[in-house]
């Protein structure tokens with residue numbers, strides 16, 4: 270098996286580092302507090318939650334739920350996903366829990382039943398069946414309140430709720446969360462400006478309701494020994510220097526580096542060393558593989574925004590993007606046009622601002638753009 274896992278869940282032996290982070294998460298939720306986990310895309314939030322859920326302290330003593338709400342657009346969809354997850358996790362455990370759930374979810378209980386042949390519980394809930402999502406939501410919380418074990422609930426991509434049309438969404442959810450004594454929550458999100466505003470702005474319902482944890486890249490020394498160790502176990506060799514080049518190319522973004530070493534591992538046979546030129550060709554083919562998707566995305570973006578994307582990509586960290594120097598250097602239209610374009614790109618999550626500096630959110634996309642702007646560019650040397 271390839272030790273650099275990039276799809277599905279990551280078995281513990283192939284999970285790199287994150288000891289301190291996992292310990293802090295587990296400590297926080299088992300102490301009765303809530304946690305807000307923030308990082309750029311694909312840094313490893315979801316897998317880290319997964320990893321913590323697998324640890325005995327949580328696995329044995331808690332019911333754990335994981336709800337990814339990235340694709341949801343309203344309170345109705347939120348409630349649907351939440352209900353579905355609670356059902357899938359709990360009700361299938363025993364007829365007793367199923368019956369208890371049934372008794373609580375009065376607003377939708379016509380959709381529950383037992384399969385006459387197999388005797389297994391079935392839940393034929395459709396989105397449209399949730400006519401009064403606020404009722405159903407209260408019922409789900411009510412049920413968790415009386416579950417036979419304390420519960421930990423993760424809402425992944427939590428920033429999504431700030432985009433729902435319901436104006437009181439945050440207040441509504443906050444009031445349920447405040448009231449429950451049996452659940453603790455992990456709110457995880459990748460759009461930093463949205464998530465941090467939800468928890469740090471004093472006027473917002475979630476203000477101060479969770480401790481904030483920013484997930485940084487896995488440190489280079491930890492990652493280096495992880496890679497060397499797994500190459501050696503597979504009878505392959507690789508040098509520290511080569512690992513550092515990949516890490517730097519992608520600023521340590523977990524997915525990008527794992528993807529590269531996944532392919533690199535397969536590209537060398539046991540007994541061989543993975544060299545810099547192997548890495549160069551692996552990187553080229555990964556960019557090519559992603560190119561179709563990237564090109565499709567670029568074709569939908571208006572010229573002014575695209576120009577700004579290229580400019581930010583070649584800069585890496587772009588400051589004063591509405592200033593004369595930046596505009597002149599990259600032949601952009603005007604200060605106000607740059608501002609408008611930047612806002613659009615930020616809303617699409619293609620650009621991220623942190624501490625006044627703009628960068629391309631996805632480091633792989635940034636690398637692709639740099640190459641596109643300068644085809645002879647050597648990304649790694």
Ligand SMILES: Nc1ncnc2c1ncn2[C@@H]1O[C@H](COP(=O)(O)OP(=O)(O)OP(=O)(O)O)[C@@H](O)[C@H]1O
Pocket residue numbers: 274275276277279283284285286287308309310311312313314315316317459523524527
């Ligand atoms: N500690 C780790 N060890 C090994 N691989 C990891 C680790 N953390 C994450 N990965 C790998 O990185 C990829 C991205 O991780 P994950 O999906 O958890 O990121 P995320 O921050 O939730 O991203 P998104 O914001 O897109 O949801 C995963 O596919 C996984 O293979």
Ligand SMILES: [Mg+2]
Pocket residue numbers: 314315316425
């Ligand atoms: Mg995730």
